[in-house]
Amino acid sequence: MKKVVRVAAGQGFWGDDLDAPRRQVEGGPIDYLMLDYLAEVTMSILQKQKERDPALGYARDFIGAMESVLPAVLDRGVKVVANAGGVNPAACAVAVKAMAGKTGVKGGLRIGVVTGDDLLDRIDQLIGAGHPLANMETGEPLSTVRDRVLSANAYLGSEPIVEALGKGANVVITGRSTDTALTMAPLRHEFGWGATSWDQLAAGIVAGHIIECGAQCSGGNCLYDWRSIPDLANVGYPLVEAKPDGTFVVTKHPNTGGRVSVQTITEQLVYEMGDPHSYITPDVIADFTTIRLARDGDDRVLVSGIKGKPPTDKLKVSVAYRAGFKAVGTLVYAWPDALEKAQLADRVLRERLDRLGLGFERILSEFVGANATHGRLAGDQSGAPEVQLRFGVRGPDRAAVERFTREIAPLVLNGPPSVTGFAGGRPKVEEIVAYWPALVDKSVVKTKVDLIQ
Amino acid sequence: MKVRLVDIAHARSGDKGDTANVGVIALEPRWYEVLEQFVTRNRVAEHFRGMIEGEVDRYELPNLNALNFLLHGALDGGGTLSLKTDAQGKVYSTALLRMVIDVPDAEARRLSLPAAK
Numbered sequence: 001m002k003k004v005v006r007v008a009a010g011q012g013f014w015g016d017d018l019d020a021p022r023r024q025v026e027g028g029p030i031d032y033l034m035l036d037y038l039a040e041v042t043m044s045i046l047q048k049q050k051e052r053d054p055a056l057g058y059a060r061d062f063i064g065a066m067e068s069v070l071p072a073v074l075d076r077g078v079k080v081v082a083n084a085g086g087v088n089p090a091a092c093a094v095a096v097k098a099m100a101g102k103t104g105v106k107g108g109l110r111i112g113v114v115t116g117d118d119l120l121d122r123i124d125q126l127i128g129a130g131h132p133l134a135n136m137e138t139g140e141p142l143s144t145v146r147d148r149v150l151s152a153n154a155y156l157g158s159e160p161i162v163e164a165l166g167k168g169a170n171v172v173i174t175g176r177s178t179d180t181a182l183t184m185a186p187l188r189h190e191f192g193w194g195a196t197s198w199d200q201l202a203a204g205i206v207a208g209h210i211i212e213c214g215a216q217c218s219g220g221n222c223l224y225d226w227r228s229i230p231d232l233a234n235v236g237y238p239l240v241e242a243k244p245d246g247t248f249v250v251t252k253h254p255n256t257g258g259r260v261s262v263q264t265i266t267e268q269l270v271y272e273m274g275d276p277h278s279y280i281t282p283d284v285i286a287d288f289t290t291i292r293l294a295r296d297g298d299d300r301v302l303v304s305g306i307k308g309k310p311p312t313d314k315l316k317v318s319v320a321y322r323a324g325f326k327a328v329g330t331l332v333y334a335w336p337d338a339l340e341k342a343q344l345a346d347r348v349l350r351e352r353l354d355r356l357g358l359g360f361e362r363i364l365s366e367f368v369g370a371n372a373t374h375g376r377l378a379g380d381q382s383g384a385p386e387v388q389l390r391f392g393v394r395g396p397d398r399a400a401v402e403r404f405t406r407e408i409a410p411l412v413l414n415g416p417p418s419v420t421g422f423a424g425g426r427p428k429v430e431e432i433v434a435y436w437p438a439l440v441d442k443s444v445v446k447t448k449v450d451l452i453q
Numbered sequence: 454m455k456v457r458l459v460d461i462a463h464a465r466s467g468d469k470g471d472t473a474n475v476g477v478i479a480l481e482p483r484w485y486e487v488l489e490q491f492v493t494r495n496r497v498a499e500h501f502r503g504m505i506e507g508e509v510d511r512y513e514l515p516n517l518n519a520l521n522f523l524l525h526g527a528l529d530g531g532g533t534l535s536l537k538t539d540a541q542g543k544v545y546s547t548a549l550l551r552m553v554i555d556v557p558d559a560e561a562r563r564l565s566l567p568a569a570k
Contacts, residue, residue: 040532041532041533136470137470137471221465223463223464223465223546223547224463224478224480263463263478266476266478266517266518266519267463267464267465267476267478268465269476269517269519270465270474270476270478270514270517270519270521271465271466271467271474271476272467272468272469272474273467273474273476273521274469274474274523275512276512276514276521277512288514288517289513289514289515289516290516291516291517292516293517305516323533323534326536328536362529362530362536363536364529364536364537366537366538368538372537372538372539373538373539373544373548374544374547374548374551375503375504375548376503376504377500377504377548377551390538392536393536394534394536432533432534433533434532434533434534435470435531435532435533437470
């Protein structure tokens with residue numbers, strides 16, 4: 001058994017730094033490269049792509065990332081674990097193989113493909129069998145939006161990834177796995193942690209939570225002493241050096257920018273946190289109030305003390321459904337009395353929309369530069385040098401939202417004075433794909449692991 | 454003595470549906486007790502009154518010198534439904550750090566707390 005296993009994060013979401021995976025395999029020794037591509041609504045975007053072309057539906061950035069790390073995988077034995085498969089992990093594996101073939105690689109890639117998370121074709125059967133897939137926030141049954149559902153995926157835990165690694169895979173592609181399982185599974189595989197090694201499993205989950213957002217734990221988006229964080233242009237992405245007992249060090253490669261400190265790690269630990277006593281995953285419930293952090297040299301933080309307890313018998317399901325249309329238009333008003341002019345424009349626009357009777361579900365106006373993000377807490381901003389009126393509408397009818405987009409430009413000539421910043425043209429109408437979190441019994445989700453040589 | 458949170462704490466916030474979470478972390482470990490005592494659930498609910506539609510929950514993480522607040526109904530529906538600039542609650546963190554608390558003078562001196570400017 002290895003004494004230390006190094007898992008490096010190379011991608012925090014689909015759209016993250018394209019070059020980070022390569023820098024992670026070349027910047028120093030690592031055993032695993034972990035790539036997280038899936039945010040809550042990413043699956044629905046991928047589902048739409050798959051509807052247009054059955055060979056798509058995965059995170060295409062992954063193919064370029066794989067190309068850039070191929071020598072490390074083939075010559076140095078670095079393994080890759082990624083949830084890049086989206087709603088089509090098999091097609092993703094085929095694309096990786098094709099890319100490798102094109103670059104002259106004959107063998108050596110053993111791709112593990114994890115499926116079973118996709119519940120889209122089983123929704124009616126599940127509802128019929130007494131699984132309401134009720135919204136975790138509102139309690140409404142899924143049947144209320146059934147005809148508008150685009151995708152439905154259960155969040156899988158570490159087990160199928162461990163299985164794929166056990167079968168000898170050096171690249172594991174999953175669909176909707178929990179972000180944290182992508183880090184925990186390699187540790188569980190290497191150290192042989194059992195399904196009831198609660199404390200170690202929880203430690204693996206905490207390691208995953210810390211690095212799943214990439215550089216957000218190594219100096220990116222860090223408020224603490226932000227001016228002193230060096231060389232963000234060359235920010236080092238994080239990696240964990242884990243031991244069999246569940247303790248681990250978070251660090252980054254030498255000669256990179258950013259910072260790993262108790263403060264940067266603490267900020268990431270509290271990010272998107274609910275009840276810290278119960279961080280629920282399919283494998284284990286981690287208790288964040290047991291985490292101990294200690295400085296372990298420059299850009300090194302030792303994490304220890306983590307306790308876990310048995311999980312629930314449910315899996316979280318992420319459903320995406322069509323929820324109408326929206327558009328946001330903006331205009332900029334300049335000093336003097338910038339805020340007051342923007343406020344008058346807002347009133348004029350609302351009166352005109354009212355007269356058109358377009359039937360929106362929601363209208364929201366904000367005054368960027370005055371109080372858009374901090375509301376009344378921002379205090380008196382009547383002297384602001386410029387204020388952007390940001391005006392959004394949402395409704396079920398595309399035509400109504402389209403009609404709204406024609407009401408912004410006229411204000412330039414027939415509204416309050418000192419207005420500019422309309423060069424972008426008419427606002428764009430967007431279809432809204434909304435997120436419906438639900439739970440389902442673990443027993444109804446069957447995972448499958450295929451190995452493609 | 455009046456103390457502004459931005460002078461004694463740092464923070465990060467994020468979203469889960471229509472709920473924003475704000476983790477507030479003491480800049481110095483000994484200042485955690487000030488957060489715990491004065492930055493109460495009710496005080497935070499009052500701070501954000503009119504800005505959020507739901508309740509506030511508070512959790513303590515003394516191991517990290519941090520408090521975690523859940524602000525329910527803070528994101529205009531949340532996710533892609535929201536029309537807000539800050540649809541994912543990323544800067545509720547610094548909005549909370551605007552809070553000014555009243556700390557008894559003796560305690561403020563004992564802990565060398567910086568006075569609000």
